[in-house]
Ligand SMILES: O=P(O)(O)OC[C@H]1O[C@H](OP(=O)(O)OP(=O)(O)O)[C@H](O)[C@@H]1O
């Protein structure tokens with residue numbers, strides 16, 4: 001059996017767990033060229049990673065979207081977290097032949113919703129879903145742009161579980177290793193957590 005965690009790019013080493021495929025050099029190149037790093041945004045002390053350049057790069061977005069969902073086995077939907085996770089989640093859903101479950105910021109969905117609050121590197125927020133959006137037992141891969149403290153993904157995993165959906169994988173473009181979010185996320189799910197690039 002091939003070593004699925006092996007990679008020619010040292011920055012990827014250790015950024016995946018479980019038997020999930022690692023990204024190719026083309027995905028890593030697209031991420032690096034489509035990313036900006038801005039100090040002291042949105043508040044002092046935060047080094048903000050923005051992927052707007054990647055979102056606007058047609059070939060790069062396609063490559064990264066495929067890499068995000070690769071290796072998780074059969075799934076029924078991709079869950080994208082508002083707002084930057086919508087871009088990647090929708091592209092990953094199309095790439096894998098699935099629809100996208102929109103995990104919304106609080107107050108955007110009408111009717112009865114499930115809600116989870118969480119802390120971020122620079123604030124706090126709440127996420128919501130309608131439990132009727134997918135059938136019970138639906139196999140879902142959660143997609144977002146950045147794993148920082150892990151609060152957003154932990155809240156999303158809780159929402160999926162409360163709705164009766166099966167989280168079979170979590171995939172992000174960037175993992176900010178020093179913030180320790182991977183351990184936080186892995187404490188609430190046994191699903192593999194894949195980061196295409198660890199910084
Ligand atoms: O691991 P964490 O510490 O939770 O941080 C990661 C989250 O932070 C950002 O979301 P933000 O709420 O800033 O939303 P946006 O996508 O609407 O810009 C990012 O898009 C991730 O969802």
Ligand SMILES: Nc1ncnc2[nH]cnc12
Pocket residue numbers: 046047048049050120121122146148149176
């Ligand atoms: N440093 C950071 N850059 C971009 N998105 C983030 N989300 C949480 N921390 C972040």
